[in-house]
Amino acid sequence: MRGKSEVYHRGSLALVWDQRMLDAQVALWQQLGKPSFFAAILDVLEAVCPVDSSGLLVFYRQQKPLSLLHRFHPFDRSLHADIYSTGPYALDPQYQLFLKGCASGTYWLADVAPDDFYQSSYYTAFYSKIGVADSIDVLWRIDDNTALNFFMQRNINSNTFSRADVQALNMVMPIIDAALLRHHQLATPLPLANSADQTHLQVEATLSNFASSLLTPRERDVLWYLLRGYSSALTAEKLQTSDGTVKIHRKNIYRKLEIGSQAELFSLFINCIPFARPGLPEDPLHSYQQAQEPSHPIAAL
Missing domain, CATH: 1.10.10.10 (Winged helix-like DNA-binding domain superfamily/Winged helix DNA-binding domain)
Incomplete structure (x- = not known):
């Protein structure tokens, strides 16, 4: 039996076009080229798949990840998530996947993490300490050396993601991809990688x-x-x-x-x-x- 403080998120094998989804989709196109566009992307992703926290990192090959947006929902953390960019990112399965040249797409931790990830030093000493139990990353490549990484997380008091969540996100990915491509054409370029970081x-x-x-x-x-x-x-x-x-x-x-x-x-x-x-x-x-x-x-x- 789950405790009163625990949350159960229900996945869906289909997209639910309720008012929240409709509003998020409209806002997505209204914010093209504007600084609030990335928040609009997260709104769409969260309308598809409920999360406890989410955000956006820029992955580079030649410098540490750059945090552009982070949405925390209150729960206990013994470490601040900003510590990620001080070194733990080097052991992150999602960052390692980026370095290997993976294509744009939706990547569930359960599919990309090593077999003993939940017993690893990275998980026990860092990942679990920021309260995260599971994640899905939506990675969008800008070029071979740079990518946007929208991360979606469930905390230790929630159920983990499911295959249905991944399938639902994949259904909306053509829309996300088209919007990101158009935004990239309109907006101010992201900061270039600093090889002297x-x-x-x-x-x-x-x-x-x-x-x-x-x-x-x-x-x-x-x-x-x-x-x-x-x-x-x-x-x-x-x-x-x-x-x-x-x-x-x-x-x-x-x-x-x-x-x-x-x-x-x-x-x-x-x-x-x-x-x-x-x-x-x-x-x-x-x-x-x-x-x-x-x-x-x-x-x-």
């Missing part, structure tokens, strides 16, 4: 060099699958090795990094980002550990 450069340097001073190359291969939520079995399949070998590597990673959980691993990765030095093959973990060591003043002679 320091945060993104540090994230990339951390991805390249994290724990390189302590782990073997093979252990670091396993590390990245571990951080992103791949099970030992799927990691073994990706690396063309055995499940048992991956489990041994995982055990060695925990021992060498002196951690006892995936949450600690995620926190260690995030904490190392400010210590990364872009362009240099230095392990930011080494610099981070040095900064944590207590200073020992020289004894007076």
Whole structure:
């Protein structure tokens, strides 16, 4: 039985053209070329599929995501969602999908996340801490290096999305695509990617060099699958090795990094980002550990 504070959202296999949908569709075309257009897109998406929170990010290859709009509905959060752009985005399955060059479309977390995502360090230490349990992203590519990402979220007190929600969103996608294309022709261009974005450069340097001073190359291969939520079995399949070998590597990673959980691993990765030095093959973990060591003043002679 669900508690009084819990919410159950009902999906639909068809679009319901009620007054809310009608108003949202009219407003969508009225706001073309205007700053309020993106809010109108969200209004249409939310009329199709009920959510607890939603928003819009611009995904870039050469800089951290840019938040243009965020609608929060009240529920408990132990982390502020803005922390996403300080580094956790690098492990986001939806952002990883963008980097792989996926086409414009509707992407449900259940379809794109690794098999152990809900047990991963990313989920336990970040995703769940901002109160989110499930998401559907509507991604619209501007070019190979840039995309608009409209995210729709259900929180931990609601039911997750369903295949019916995805199907309903796909029904309205031709309208969304046509509106976005026309808006893109009329509106002021979005900010260009900044190749000198320091945060993104540090994230990339951390991805390249994290724990390189302590782990073997093979252990670091396993590390990245571990951080992103791949099970030992799927990691073994990706690396063309055995499940048992991956489990041994995982055990060695925990021992060498002196951690006892995936949450600690995620926190260690995030904490190392400010210590990364872009362009240099230095392990930011080494610099981070040095900064944590207590200073020992020289004894007076």
